[in-house]
Amino acid sequence: MIGSPGPYDGGTPVDADEAESTALASPAAPAAGSTTLYRAGPRRVRRFHRRLLAVLALLVAAVLAGIAWLVYQGTQGPLKVPAQYASVVSSAASTCGQVTVALLAAQLDAESGWNPQADSGHAQGIAQFTPATWSEWGGDYDHSGSSSVWDPGDAIPAQAKYMCSLFKQTANVPGDATANALAAYNAGPTAVINAGGVPNFPETQAYVSRIEKQLEPRYQQGLNQSG
Incomplete structure (x- = not known):
């Protein structure tokens, strides 16, 4: 009967399609305890x-x-002289003006990686002296009562003393004085003098380049930071 109360308790009648649309647009909240998940x-x-x-x-x-x-x-990055060798390297670097802490450190790094027991088969110790060269330049520099190529206290001062001599022996060779002295340490002064500079030996050229371009600058950085 028109005008009779509908299913909404006496409210305004609602069209069925409208009611369904409203329900879809505004879904009812889940009942308490419901496990329904909403995305x-x-x-x-x-x-x-x-x-x-x-x-x-x-x-x-x-x-x-x-x-x-x-x-x-x-x-x-910067490199630092191992603490146990810092004093002896610093003292050895005062042997002559051309030798510095950074240069000696870089050379020791290249020669043996700071290993006092290094043995290549023809060169020995932390500074890699051959027996013939050690017989000329080795000595009891740390006043321990004996001279040993295996003792860094003897080998590092001997290295510095020998390098100072090599700077003098190659002084008239054209080119970079430090490169020439390093090449002479590796290949011998005669090879450097005859070549008029760093000889064309792959090992010697790599040795000189690694020390001058890589290791020495990094040890200098470490010294500057400690400074």
Whole structure:
């Protein structure tokens, strides 16, 4: 009967299609204790993904920066004279004006990696003296009562003394004086004099280049930082 109360307790009658549309647009909240899960809207999902990607990008950048720093420290960063040899290297560097702490340190690093027991088969000790060269330049420099190529207290001062002599022996050779002296330490002064500079020996050229271009600057950086 028209005008009679509908199913809404006496309220205004509602069209069935309108009621269904309203129910779809505004779903009822889940009852207490319900386990129904509602999915986040597309915008919220996209926002979450963007934030997650940003966090991951920051983490990757931090890891890459850490790796780059470790590589730099290992190949380009400052180097320091091992504490147990600092005093003897510093003292030996006063032997002559051409020899410095950084130069001696770089040379010892290249020769033996600071290993006093290094033995190449033809050269021995931390400064890698051949038996013939040691017989001429070795001595009891640390006043221990004996002279030993295996004793850094003897070998490092002998290295400095020999280098000072090599600077003098190659003084008239054209080119970089330090490169010539280092080449003479590695290949002998006669080879340097005859070649008119660093001889064309791959081992000698690599030795000189590594000390002058890589190791010596890094030891100087370490000294400057300690400074």
